[in-house]
Amino acid sequence: MIIDSKKYNGACSCGHTHNMTTEFCVIEDGALNDFEKYINQASLSGRSVCVYDENTYEALAGVRPKADEEIILPSENLHADNHGVEMLSQKLSGEIGYLIAAGSGTVHDLVRYCASNLGVPFVSCPTAASVDGFCSSVAAMTWHGYKKTLTCVAPKIVVADLNVIKKAPFRLTKSGFGDIAGKYIALSDWKIGNILTGEYFCEKIYNMTKAATDAVIKSAPALKSGDLAAYSNLMYSLIMSGLAMQLLGNSRCASGAEHHISHLIEMQPEGLGVSSSALHGEKVGVGTLIAASFYHSQKNCSNWNDYPKITEPYTKKMFGEKLIDAIMKENENDACAGITKEQIIKNLSKIKSVINEIPTLDELMEIYISLDVKRSLSDIEASEDILPLILEFSPLVRNRLTFMRLLRAKGE
Ligand SMILES: [Zn+2]
Numbered sequence: 001m002i003i004d005s006k007k008y009n010g011a012c013s014c015g016h017t018h019n020m021t022t023e024f025c026v027i028e029d030g031a032l033n034d035f036e037k038y039i040n041q042a043s044l045s046g047r048s049v050c051v052y053d054e055n056t057y058e059a060l061a062g063v064r065p066k067a068d069e070e071i072i073l074p075s076e077n078l079h080a081d082n083h084g085v086e087m088l089s090q091k092l093s094g095e096i097g098y099l100i101a102a103g104s105g106t107v108h109d110l111v112r113y114c115a116s117n118l119g120v121p122f123v124s125c126p127t128a129a130s131v132d133g134f135c136s137s138v139a140a141m142t143w144h145g146y147k148k149t150l151t152c153v154a155p156k157i158v159v160a161d162l163n164v165i166k167k168a169p170f171r172l173t174k175s176g177f178g179d180i181a182g183k184y185i186a187l188s189d190w191k192i193g194n195i196l197t198g199e200y201f202c203e204k205i206y207n208m209t210k211a212a213t214d215a216v217i218k219s220a221p222a223l224k225s226g227d228l229a230a231y232s233n234l235m236y237s238l239i240m241s242g243l244a245m246q247l248l249g250n251s252r253c254a255s256g257a258e259h260h261i262s263h264l265i266e267m268q269p270e271g272l273g274v275s276s277s278a279l280h281g282e283k284v285g286v287g288t289l290i291a292a293s294f295y296h297s298q299k300n301c302s303n304w305n306d307y308p309k310i311t312e313p314y315t316k317k318m319f320g321e322k323l324i325d326a327i328m329k330e331n332e333n334d335a336c337a338g339i340t341k342e343q344i345i346k347n348l349s350k351i352k353s354v355i356n357e358i359p360t361l362d363e364l365m366e367i368y369i370s371l372d373v374k375r376s377l378s379d380i381e382a383s384e385d386i387l388p389l390i391l392e393f394s395p396l397v398r399n400r401l402t403f404m405r406l407l408r409a410k411g412e
């Protein structure tokens with residue numbers, strides 16, 4: 001299938017004019033065989049540099065995209081962080097017409113960042129259905145220990161070869177499933193933000209993300225047997241989520257409380273005492289179950305206070321000396337500031353109906369179990385005992401209105 005993403009551009013009923021960089025996305029068995037054809041179609045020219053990591057260089061043997069230069073980064077300890085960016089930047093030299101990211105989410109984030117710095121376009125060649133970041137314009141990077149969402153550049157085209165993607169380790173596929181399952185929480189948080197504060201909301205972007213998510217949930221069990229249609233659905237959904245972020249210009253439609261849980265674990269604040277080597281989508285997948293379960297259990301809560309201020313001594317207990325300044329700065333203009341008890345109570349029935357659109361824990365668990373997806377804190381190398389800390393502090397990693405954050409105003 002070819003997604004003609006240009007058709008989503010233009011004036012929208014939400015009042016905004018949407019615009020995205022990505023022109024088209026190919027999701028096909030054997031797509032890389034026609035790589036040059038797609039490069040020509042996109043009118044890309046000049047000296048090309050293709051970036052891999054050692055694993056993806058291996059995985060693409062026989063179908064590597066044609067490029068004037070190949071850069072192969074070490075797979076071990078390669079992360080989307082300031083070290084990774086430094087390493088790639090040092091290797092990029094001479095005139096560059098366009099970059100090619102051939103690999104996972106990490107390779108994509110590093111290339112996206114460098115392409116943005118150099119002011120050149122890039123082509124995305126995902127080698128696994130592992131994250132929704134391939135097609136987005138933002139990169140979630142760890143910058144000197146702090147998880148930051150940086151605005152970079154989106155790919156001009158995406159060439160996703162299902163034949164390669166299907167052969168990727170199944171753990172990566174399950175991670176991509178987790179990243180998609182999280183959209184139910186992210187979309188609900190966005191709608192709740194709109195209900196409570198009149199935050200900007202676009203029905204078209206909401207619907208395209210929701211429809212792609214529903215399709216994955218339906219076909220997910222078939223991923224196990226390597227079903228091509230299920231892989232195509234998952235890849236389509238990961239790409240659509242990225243396109244939705246491009247249309248919106250930020251990650252609101254793709255990242256809510258479930259991602260904040262993942263980011264909190266990744267930041268390893270001293271008060272949490274966790275160091276997890278789980279993949280992004282695995283942490284998001286567990287975050288999704290935690291949020292779904294908690295949201296459904298709290299949707300009938302009727303005892304509320306005015307939303308409380310975030311204070312430094314309280315926050316420091318979790319984040320410590322190393323992260324406290326960044327966290328306080330992030331929350332300076334609290335997205336929930338000024339929300340009163342009355343305001344929450346008045347909107348409770350609307351909030352409840354939004355939460356009712358999230359699958360229940362049992363519904364999600366059935367699919368997680370059938371795919372053997374990581375589903376508990378202990379599965380991602382964290383103690384079950386830290387659940388209360390996660391519920392309390394994860395909203396602080398990103399200043400965004402989520403139901404999890406709003407629950408800080410819950411009465412005793
Ligand atoms: Zn719109």
Ligand SMILES: [Zn+2]
Binds near residue numbers: 132259284
């Ligand atoms: Zn994600």
